[in-house]
Amino acid sequence: MKKDKLHIHWYPGHIAKAEKKLKEQLSLVDAVIEVIDARLPLSSSYDNITGLLGDKPRLLLLNKADLVNTQELNTFVKLLEEKSGFPVLKSDAKNSKDLNLIVKKAVELSEPRIQALMKKGLLRRPARVMVVGMPNVGKSSIINKLTKSSKTKIGAKAGVTRQQQWVRINPQLDLLDTPGIIPMKQEDQARAKKLAFVNAVSENAYSNEIVAKELLGLLNEKYPQILKDFYKVENLSLDDIAKSRNWIVSGGNPDIERTAVYVLRDFREGKIGKFILDEI
Secondary structure (H helix, E strand, O other), rough: OOOOOOOOOHHHHHHHHHHHHHHHHHHHOOOOEEEEOOOOOOOOOOOOOHHHHHHOEEEEEEOHHOOOOHHHHHHHHHHHHHHHHOOOEEOOOOOOOOHHHHHHHHHHHHHHHHHHHOOOOOOOOOOOOOEEEEOOOOOOHHHHHOOOOOOOEEEEOOOOOOOOOOOEOOEEEEOOOOOOOOOOOOOHHHHHHHHHHHOOHHHHHHHHHHHHHHHHHHHHOHHHHHHHHHOOOOOOOOOHHHHHHEEEEOOOOOOOOHHHHHHHHHHHHHOOOOOOOOOO
């Protein structure tokens, strides 16, 4: 029987494995770049991030900023700066205008640890940084963006690991070329639902139909006119959207699965509008 209520399942074994790997990676770096989905500036950031990352300084990067309202996002930038005590930047993978600023901030955040090492008699070295974040917030895109102009692989670091690979971004910064996955360890189903909306949860954990229905409900609550203008239907249901597109399966029934996939894709690609789903 198909469930008509959304419930996202977490897998403790996967979480433990991800946490162990992340902690191994963290031991190699001076600072981290935490990537957050700008559509979910609160829900796609880990609650106990300090407990997970320890005393590592971090740069918060609100990725996919091109998919949201800039003025609304600026409010969250201020909130996150106050809450975390660290710098927050807006970014998207489509342009590199902010590249120098990201690199500059990452180097600045790494400097205290480098100074501490130099006081112990070690020579100055480039800052070592890694990109972390929840699944599908755009970590790999940010790594690709940072390494686009610097493809120089400098191999494993002596004395630390033989497996981790590094890329020299410039003489001041080395980047770990694999992203650190922050596992989603929470029982908050309201947050899990939002993460499913932006595809930050494995599709194996939910039904497209149920998630699309929930998304339409939320958008209809917050942005009813925008939604109606986009789909050109009075009643915002998967049935009516399917019928308006003439997506019909055998027996004359609306093709709900196809419609659900398209609704989710429309939202995720920013076609319906530029929305932030979290509230302050």
